Amino acid sequence: MSPPVAPQGWSRWLVPPAALSVHLSIGQAYAWSVFKPPLESALGLTGTQSALPFQLGIVMLGLSAAFGGTLVERNGPRWAMTVALCCFSSGFLLSALGAATEQYWLIVLGYGFVGGIGLGIGYISPVSTLIKWFPDRPGMATGIAIMGFGGGALIASPWSAQMLDSFGTDSGGIALAFLVHGLTYAVFMSLGVLLVRVPRTGPGARGGVESAATAAGARSTPTGPQVSANTALRTPQFWCLWVVLCMNVTAGIGILEKAAPMIMDFFANTSTTVSATAAAGFVALLSAANMAGRIGWSSTSDLIGRKNIYRVYLGVGALMYASIALFGDSSKPLFILCALVILSFYGGGFATIPAYLKDLFGTHQVGAIHGRLLTAWSTAGVLGPLIVNWIADRQEEAGKTGASLYGLSFVIMIGLLVVGFVANELVRPVHPRHHIPAPRQEVLDVERQQPESA
Amino acid sequence: MSNDSSQSPPDRRGLIAFAWLWVGAPLCYGLYELVQKATQLFTG
Numbered sequence: 077m078s079p080p081v082a083p084q085g086w087s088r089w090l091v092p093p094a095a096l097s098v099h100l101s102i103g104q105a106y107a108w109s110v111f112k113p114p115l116e117s118a119l120g121l122t123g124t125q126s127a128l129p130f131q132l133g134i135v136m137l138g139l140s141a142a143f144g145g146t147l148v149e150r151n152g153p154r155w156a157m158t159v160a161l162c163c164f165s166s167g168f169l170l171s172a173l174g175a176a177t178e179q180y181w182l183i184v185l186g187y188g189f190v191g192g193i194g195l196g197i198g199y200i201s202p203v204s205t206l207i208k209w210f211p212d213r214p215g216m217a218t219g220i221a222i223m224g225f226g227g228g229a230l231i232a233s234p235w236s237a238q239m240l241d242s243f244g245t246d247s248g249g250i251a252l253a254f255l256v257h258g259l260t261y262a263v264f265m266s267l268g269v270l271l272v273r274v275p276r277t278g279p280g281a282r283g284g285v286e287s288a289a290t291a292a293g294a295r296s297t298p299t300g301p302q303v304s305a306n307t308a309l310r311t312p313q314f315w316c317l318w319v320v321l322c323m324n325v326t327a328g329i330g331i332l333e334k335a336a337p338m339i340m341d342f343f344a345n346t347s348t349t350v351s352a353t354a355a356a357g358f359v360a361l362l363s364a365a366n367m368a369g370r371i372g373w374s375s376t377s378d379l380i381g382r383k384n385i386y387r388v389y390l391g392v393g394a395l396m397y398a399s400i401a402l403f404g405d406s407s408k409p410l411f412i413l414c415a416l417v418i419l420s421f422y423g424g425g426f427a428t429i430p431a432y433l434k435d436l437f438g439t440h441q442v443g444a445i446h447g448r449l450l451t452a453w454s455t456a457g458v459l460g461p462l463i464v465n466w467i468a469d470r471q472e473e474a475g476k477t478g479a480s481l482y483g484l485s486f487v488i489m490i491g492l493l494v495v496g497f498v499a500n501e502l503v504r505p506v507h508p509r510h511h512i513p514a515p516r517q518e519v520l521d522v523e524r525q526q527p528e529s530a
Numbered sequence: 531m532s533n534d535s536s537q538s539p540p541d542r543r544g545l546i547a548f549a550w551l552w553v554g555a556p557l558c559y560g561l562y563e564l565v566q567k568a569t570q571l572f573t574g
């Protein structure tokens with residue numbers, strides 16, 4: 077499938093909603109917990125078993141983003157969004173069949189394996205295209221899309237809960253809910269498939285598209301140094317950014333994973349205790365900060381530079397953790413404020429990384445490079461909860477209560493953020509020996525962007 | 531060809547509005563639900 081080239085007069089402002097239609101859909105993954113209790117009671121599952129589809133989905137997200145990135149670059153965003161749509165929706169349809177027939181393995185296979193491929197391909201599908209359309213504001217452009225991934229759970233969580241209330245929480249009701257999810261997401265994501273376009277390249281770009289897009293900054297032909305995805309893996313810059321992302325995500329997950337019990341524990345021994353309802357409100361507020369950070373901080377990176385914004389995420393993030401550890405239990409507003417800032421940096425770190433990659437490796441295969449860097453996310457997804465939960469359990473066994481359950485975790489988080497800060501400081505421009513020679517680069521781009529109907 | 535390139539490009543404002551409404555409406559619903567829940571921190 078040839079990448080869909082923008083016709084004359086195509087607006088670049090049609091590309092972010094195309095990306096959002098995919099990211100808002102696949103972001104549903106973080107609302108999987110809504111289905112856990114009904115599945116456990118309807119199919120007699122344990123909590124660990126009911127988490128399997130989500131866990132497999134996240135593993136498949138990382139794998140398909142890492143290994144499918146080159147295919148996405150070669151075949152273009154419409155192909156990638158079509159694959160994401162088919163996999164994500166058919167994952168739900170398979171799950172519906174699994175729930176209807178009470179065959180849990182079909183739900184794991186459908187939602188986890190098939191749907192997980194849709195998550196990974198869908199996540200990276202619009203990144204490279206957005207950066208090409210918005211070379212003047214790549215941070216803002218990718219921030220909009222990646223904000224959608226955070227927003228997807230905000231939509232799906234109440235929507236799925238209401239659906240289960242209406243259809244019932246027995247296996248038939250769950251099957252119907254999965255079916256409606258699959259069909260609705262297929263329709264919703266189709267907007268992205270239909271709207272997404274890559275900017276024109278070469279002489280054909282003159283005229284309408286030139287005035288509408290290029291004048292606004294869109295550029296299909298890469299400018300500046302370009303590095304292929306395979307070569308990028310051999311550069312220290314890639315691995316420095318891998319460490320940066322991994323440390324930043326681990327620090328964010330450290331709060332996110334145990335947010336509700338954490339705020340309750342912190343103020344358990346004070347006069348201002350926090351109820352379970354208020355703790356749920358705190359978790360919701362953290363989600364808002366996560367989302368706001370994705371668009372806000374990522375757009376700010378266009379103004380102050382990628383390296384500087386990661387200095388803020390990692391340096392100020394460490395200070396926020398230190399503030400919580402030292403004074404958090406004495407002031408609820410301070411605790412909430414610091415946690416919100418940390419979560420906004422967590423979201424910002426995700427959203428800014430594609431633009432950082434573009435700055436270092438160019439736009440040539442930035443989607444594929446981004447896909448491979450997401451393995452840092454998978455690692456952090458294991459590391460963050462492991463640190464916080466393991467340490468909290470050991471501290472509890474040692475007879476500690478309240479804020480002291482988390483003190484050591486926070487010290488470790490500060491250490492990880494410092495490691496990330498140092499890795500960010502080590503990032504330098506990629507050595508010219510890794511660059512793709514200019515003539516070969518032009519040939520590759522012309523090959524990749526043949527118009528659909530020449 | 532020169533005529534094609536001299537034609538003014540079609541007006542896409544309607545399509546842009548539709549596309550942003552398509553993604554904006556469910557996002558607003560999600561944000562509304564989020565705000566409802568987040569206020570529990572101060573009232574719960």
